[in-house]
Amino acid sequence: MALSISSSSTATKSLGFVQASDFQKLSSPTVLVSLKRYTPRNLAVKATGSTYGNFFRVTTYGESHGGGVGCVIDGCPPRVPISEADMQIDLDRRRPGQSRITTPRKETDTCKIYSGVADGLTTGSPIHVNVPNTDQRGHDYKEMSVAYRPSHADATYDMKYGARSVQGGGRSSARETIGRVAAGALAKKILKLKCGTEILAYVSQVHKVILPEDLVDPETLTLEQVESNIVRCPDPEYAEKMIAAIDAVRVKGDSVGGVVTCIARNVPRGLGSPVFDKLEAELAKVMMSLPATKGFEFGSGFTGTFLTGSEHNDEFYTDKSGRIRTRTNRSGGIQGGISNGEVINFRVAFKPTSTISKKQNTVNRDKEEIELIARGRHDPCVVPRAVPMVEAMVALVLVDQLLAQYAQCELFPINPSLQEPL
Template structure:
């Protein structure tokens, strides 16, 4: 069989489906004839095939689209936002508040890299209002130390993207991890700030995230009331846990590994209040599926659960089902919220809540066994500045991705379901969700 070419997309697709080589994921790239044999793969025992498919995976969303760009030690990072409605009040200060929550060097338990992460809106606004055209946001990198990565140019960091980027592309930006660095999330957080603002203006949606676990320190489920927890409580300490007692325990756990040059992981819990009913889609584009994809696209994320999650498997149906009732205002509500605010892939008006698990930071200041690009066994002691625990800085990232999902899904809902008059007996305008009271989940 001849090697697939760009004029034979169907053949290329069939060939690719026969084997899943290392490096396949996200967008695909073509392997030139000059590529090393180790970077090519065989789709039969006789021939070596080349995939020639569109490389993408840098754009998120369908209606409210965000394309991020830039690398950790390049000239800067940023995003281009397409599909934003016109006449939305927007200044750089709106985005800077969220970027300041994400930036490095905030405290002793984060990376010591010093970046102001000052954003500049280059297009898409006029006199403080969005124009409906693409919004370009740029943030320069100012504290690069490329020399810290000389060893990592030759050896792969265990559990990092160094090896898989080489398997896939055959070349990578060594300094800071390139696109795999958490600095890529600057564009997401900037766009998320805008999405948060629109959601609040349109439907009164409020999105909050907080740290609920660091290593073996676990915040009890009943320690936080999802209905009343505030941003002020979350931001009252450097670990972003709304419970002061558990916050101190989490900080102590991070300090313990930090001084040893090691790292630990944890969990971020996110809640979305006042989300209108009807947001999301059945089958393939379920709201929880879109949220899962968004969260698992974040650096270091390894797990996602919504509502009762895996704990729900311990219940019977009669115990787990959220029974309906009519509240005093005549709204259909649920007595419990084990569904996490989503049923059948569509929001039901209750609080949406989910958890995201983050692994320990891969780059650590301790010697580890690995291999070099020349396939030699080596010992690596990584240098550079890295978070001993990514979880505190992941909080605004999780909020931003949740906002981008809900904003995109809200626009999809309006486009499909609000072109004609509503069935007032069942539906509500997307701007009226604030009339539905929120409450904390009952997982008892």
């Protein structure tokens, strides 16, 4: 129903609603309630939330058991060298069926660029990337067509839309992230070519196995270290412990969660903005948009609450080249919502996979209490495959902020005593 604070039809029209009849007066003579729904005339609504970015805009599409998934990238600068092979590297890191601790679904996730690239260079027009689905098994989801998986999006999708794609969870499936990873590969390349920026994520926790922070040097960490084992933990000893923890629940039809830590090196100073669009706020938003995420911790995070100001502050100094640096990095490379040139670091918590093959209590669409044993092929732990997803989303944030910095602060000559050229 729609409310009007005036009894006159003129006032009702001024709110932008179509005139409707059948008003019923309430106790106040100035309040009218329509018994019919109004149709907004001038109300713009962002309905789907499938697009991220202001300058480098990425829209993902597709569902887990549909014909395919992918993305459209709009706003990419022209003349950036990119190929399907460049994108395939990260898509292979994300794809299912890559080891015994991931879902056994077999997909090659082979990408195809349909527009926006000519002779190996971006043209400045929208870039369309598609990945076909080839190993769907819709019959695995028969029970879930009416029963709601505990802690899954099944129930809330029905509550919001009144309809949903049952097979594979539709848009709530992690296959939606294929478009993000493909776009992220392009964003990574732009950042690397323009700024020398490197983005690396790794698994720092699986269930109760926690990698000590001092075992990883954010200044020297390499992709080869991360990719040296199937769980994507850069320390071999802790990697084996994490794999064992996943195996222990996998054979029981259960699941566990974990934490992905991410660093970004050589990030230009000045990216981000104050107040509502702080750089760490943008990072938090995109991380929490990934499937199964439950927490985001930046810089010193919650441990910083145990320190005093004198213990927590990152003191400034001037290095041998004359650049202003910080002796510590509890700020995580961002101060006041703006990057300061130090290594950006944060952690993302992922919950245990909600679809498990153990018996659980739930309800169906008829509100009857039932028992559910979910079938299908699902990850016993999402964090090994979440690593390239996290990297991709960081890249999308940073490249969007890089273009924003050019638009706002590089139009006129910079102040060389305070600013560094991009």
